[in-house]
Amino acid sequence: MNESAAVRARNPRGQGERLREELLRATERLLEEVGSEDALSLRAVARAAGVAAPSIYRHFSDKTELVWATLEVSYERLAGAMAEAADRADAEDPVARLRAQLRAYCRYAVAHPATYRLLYETRQTPVGPERLAGHPAGLLVRSWQRALTACEDAGWRVRGSRSEAPYVLWSAVHGRVMLWQVMPSRKDTKRLDRFVDEILQLLLER
Secondary structure (H helix, E strand, C coil), X not given: CCCCCCCCCCCCCCCHHHHHHHHHHHHHXXXXXXXXXXXXXXXXXXXXXXXXXXXXXXXXXXXXXXXXXXXXXXXXXXXXXXXXXXXXXXXXXXXXXXXXXXXXXXXXXXHCHHHHHHHHHCECCCCCHHHHCCCXXXXXXXHHHHHHHHHHHCCCEECCCCCCHHHHHHHHHHHHHHHXXXXXXXXXXXXXXXXXXXXHHHHEEC
């Protein structure tokens, strides 16, 4: 019997979090291979983690919850990098803080290409609107919502639909990062910084 197929020893009491982390790591590895929640097998996750399949349900109610929890780890790291960058910017300048967030987003994507691709190349099973509200990507949307609100409080006006503005920012920086990664041009991250400046000039006005 090979090592990956062997059933692991049961974690002692109090080590349930360790099993949860092992399941998340196994899910991440498999998602990188299959690229789709639908193609992901709970049996394969259990086998990769060295546990019996029913053990997964001690931590996750279904496959969607398992996939979201796996992606959440990366979304939290990305959101954390954005928050740290904003905290280093001028506290009295909300546009500078938003700019720092967007630039940090780009730098994170460039520095962690495999993890970043997992966030956007994993095809996920559709869910209802109530459950969708709990998707881990909400960390990014809420961060940009708060940043835009701070800009408005400081006298800036957001052009276009206010409800769609966070998604305009998100799709813009994501699209630019993807182009930057795949095009055979010289890899200069300053171009991403300049793009962020352009987006803010288009979106915000006094």
